[in-house]
Amino acid sequence: MQCRIVSVMTVEEPKQTEHKSRGRKKAAGPTRHARIMRGIVTPIFGLLAVACIFLGVLNATTWKPSSQITAQAQVSGTRYIITDPGVLPLVDHRVTLTVEGGANSSDGTCIALGSSKDANGWLAGHAYTRVTGMNDWKTLATSRNNPRGTKAESLDDVAFKNSDMWTKVTCGASKATVTTTVSENASTVAIIDLGGTSKATVRLHWVRHKLPDFAMPFYFAGGLLAVLAVFSASVFAMPPHKRRKRVVSSTAQRETEEVTISEALTGSMASLKSAVSYRPKSKRRRHAAHRAGGTGSANAERLERMSRNESATSEEPIVVDPAARNLVADQQSGQSSSHTAPSEQSQSTSDAAQSSAQEPAAYDDSVTSVISMSELEAYFARLSQEVDEENAQSAADGDDQHDEHDSKPGEGR
Amino acid sequence: MNGNRMNNRVTRLIAAVLACGLTVALAGCEGQVPQAVAPTTKDSEIPNVTVAQEKKIRKTVLDLLDQASAAKSADGIGSRLSGPELAVRTSQLNIAHATGGEIDGHATIPDKVAQVIIPTDNEWPRVIFSITTTTDDQQSKRLLVFRQDSARQNYKLWGLTRLFEGVSLPKFAVAHLGSEMGDVNDSNLVMTPKQAVERYADVLQNGSQSKYASSFADDQLRQTLATQSQNVQQGVAGNNGSQQQTFAPVDGQIAVMRSSDGGDLVVAQIDSEWIRSAGDGRESLPASNDEKALFGNATATSTIKATYVNVVAIYVPLKDSGEQAAAVAAERQVIQVIPQ
Numbered sequence: 001m002q003c004r005i006v007s008v009m010t011v012e013e014p015k016q017t018e019h020k021s022r023g024r025k026k027a028a029g030p031t032r033h034a035r036i037m038r039g040i041v042t043p044i045f046g047l048l049a050v051a052c053i054f055l056g057v058l059n060a061t062t063w064k065p066s067s068q069i070t071a072q073a074q075v076s077g078t079r080y081i082i083t084d085p086g087v088l089p090l091v092d093h094r095v096t097l098t099v100e101g102g103a104n105s106s107d108g109t110c111i112a113l114g115s116s117k118d119a120n121g122w123l124a125g126h127a128y129t130r131v132t133g134m135n136d137w138k139t140l141a142t143s144r145n146n147p148r149g150t151k152a153e154s155l156d157d158v159a160f161k162n163s164d165m166w167t168k169v170t171c172g173a174s175k176a177t178v179t180t181t182v183s184e185n186a187s188t189v190a191i192i193d194l195g196g197t198s199k200a201t202v203r204l205h206w207v208r209h210k211l212p213d214f215a216m217p218f219y220f221a222g223g224l225l226a227v228l229a230v231f232s233a234s235v236f237a238m239p240p241h242k243r244r245k246r247v248v249s250s251t252a253q254r255e256t257e258e259v260t261i262s263e264a265l266t267g268s269m270a271s272l273k274s275a276v277s278y279r280p281k282s283k284r285r286r287h288a289a290h291r292a293g294g295t296g297s298a299n300a301e302r303l304e305r306m307s308r309n310e311s312a313t314s315e316e317p318i319v320v321d322p323a324a325r326n327l328v329a330d331q332q333s334g335q336s337s338s339h340t341a342p343s344e345q346s347q348s349t350s351d352a353a354q355s356s357a358q359e360p361a362a363y364d365d366s367v368t369s370v371i372s373m374s375e376l377e378a379y380f381a382r383l384s385q386e387v388d389e390e391n392a393q394s395a396a397d398g399d400d401q402h403d404e405h406d407s408k409p410g411e412g413r
Numbered sequence: 414m415n416g417n418r419m420n421n422r423v424t425r426l427i428a429a430v431l432a433c434g435l436t437v438a439l440a441g442c443e444g445q446v447p448q449a450v451a452p453t454t455k456d457s458e459i460p461n462v463t464v465a466q467e468k469k470i471r472k473t474v475l476d477l478l479d480q481a482s483a484a485k486s487a488d489g490i491g492s493r494l495s496g497p498e499l500a501v502r503t504s505q506l507n508i509a510h511a512t513g514g515e516i517d518g519h520a521t522i523p524d525k526v527a528q529v530i531i532p533t534d535n536e537w538p539r540v541i542f543s544i545t546t547t548t549d550d551q552q553s554k555r556l557l558v559f560r561q562d563s564a565r566q567n568y569k570l571w572g573l574t575r576l577f578e579g580v581s582l583p584k585f586a587v588a589h590l591g592s593e594m595g596d597v598n599d600s601n602l603v604m605t606p607k608q609a610v611e612r613y614a615d616v617l618q619n620g621s622q623s624k625y626a627s628s629f630a631d632d633q634l635r636q637t638l639a640t641q642s643q644n645v646q647q648g649v650a651g652n653n654g655s656q657q658q659t660f661a662p663v664d665g666q667i668a669v670m671r672s673s674d675g676g677d678l679v680v681a682q683i684d685s686e687w688i689r690s691a692g693d694g695r696e697s698l699p700a701s702n703d704e705k706a707l708f709g710n711a712t713a714t715s716t717i718k719a720t721y722v723n724v725v726a727i728y729v730p731l732k733d734s735g736e737q738a739a740a741v742a743a744e745r746q747v748i749q750v751i752p753q
Contacts, residue, residue, distance in 0.1 A: 040422060043422065044422060044425060044426065044429075047426050047429075048426070048429050051426075051429060051430050065443045065444055066443065069443075084449055084451075085449075085451055085452050086449040086450045086451055086452060087449045090447050090449055091447060115456075115459055116452075116456060117456040117459070117535045118461075118564065121535075121537065121563075121564030122564045122565065124564060132449060133447075133448060133449040134446050134447070135446075136446055137443045137446060152537070152563035152564055152565050152566075153565070154562070154563065154565070154566065156492075156495075156562070156566045156567075157563075157565040157566060158565065158566060158567050162567070163565075163567060164462070164466065164469075164470050164561070164567045164568050165462075165466075165564070167463070167466065184450075185452045185453055185454065186452060187452045187454065187456065187459060211444075212443075212444035212445075214444075
């Protein structure tokens, strides 16, 4: 049994390497492929992984984004400066606004916080400068606006710092600072009155709490590359057929259920092989030349039927390789008549042989050109014989059953 | 061949490292510069002042009034008073000064408020309605109207009315949500606010003979005036005199706030002139202590003219509500008494 399977395997192996030579871009031979994978691809991935981790560490330490952001701008030409809504909480909720260069008199330079509509109402009819955002992390963007609306002037006008509209006012002599917390969707703006002069520096300072994380993508990429390096050194370096073989040969627990498992596996592998269009067409033709429009599914059906018959009675080989001419079977073909005589096994064998003989009758081309039906029958009969022998041997050591088997002729091995 | 492979590997490695490095440089060490985003709430949905700001404004005004009451002087109250209340308070202070006594009890304003009605309108002039609690001596609640004429001015106490007994004010939105100011020509009501003030002035003048008498529910002011007029009429008729009080709304001195029921609460100034003539060669004298204080040492003649400032708060309901307009609060103060 073992050598039978081995012969099947050895028969198939050359075909596999031939397939590789046809299917792969790299030259045939697993050794070359593994060398390329292990020698070139793995080191590249490994080095890239190291580089990524290194960059990630750099981004987490020396290249870490700073949390203190200070942006400023020089403003000139207008007495009033106003921030756009949304500028105060631009980087963080908590902001410190400083203005330097306003009127030098006591309370000459003032900053007030109020709602956008109130501040714009105050500025009606006056030119002003808007702080619209940040050009970069160190510079504020400003824009000069012409007067809108009409000036509201009356004797009852109040000073800037005395207006009821502001929620917070701070004044100073040529410099004023206000620190406040503004939520993101609020319409709170800062309005600055420079007093008489019209040239100043406006500075906004935030302490960032949400820092962008540039290290994590690098760590992630490094981890992925490391995994790829490991895979390319191990799994990807292996030739595909060897990987598959390992799956097949690893289920070699044949001691007790030897035949059923192995035969089921080889049968399903055979059906898979014929189902997957991995095999070049010529191979398929040769393998299934007697089936005109037959596909792998038909083959699988046939094999299933055979295995079902088999499980009820005795074992039958599912892997049929008519291309391999079995000299032993040829020898036995002459003795096939004697095998069809008495015992149950022979009867079942003949049943099996008959059923197998019937199966090809279902197809149009029932007889292969390479192997004749008598050869097939002989082959089946001999195989079932051997299986019985081994079963008997393993089941009862001191049994006398094997005498019966021993008496059967035609067992040359 | 191995050397070539080595070179190839090294080149590829250098390229990979450079690629990583460039990504870092492109990203920038600080990340992307944030852009200012406009807020999603509209300006017209934001209350003009916060509750804290209203409290601060009210406190400033009340402190100033307390100072003036203590000094019995009207100097400087113009910084925080305007409109009819300026006239009323000036008169009250002058009377207190002239009599040497305390200011009129009607002038008391409690420190605490029961309700604050803050509009969200963007334009000027802006008003705030504040309803105080009852006073310590169980006088009725006061309806205060603060008004900001322009962005460059501050809020001033423009009107003060005392709520009538037993009236219920319409409902308004809570202060932090804000209400909406109305227009003098709001047309979805039983009558426009401007018409309401004019017709009410006619009702005050003509009493039950006014053709608009049925448009307004009866109220305390009408009853008080009717009683007063009756009494004076009796006195005047005794000496063949006459008396006539004419009421006229003052243009532009009106504040309208839309309630959440749909009706408008209108506060307006109605000036009235009361001319009393004594017949039979008699002198016409001031009719009350206040009038007397204002009249002072003037020489009485047969005719006397007393000018009053009336501030009335009228609730004008929706057109289809089936309700009558009704005055809910008022203040009345003589501001000038002169012989004619």
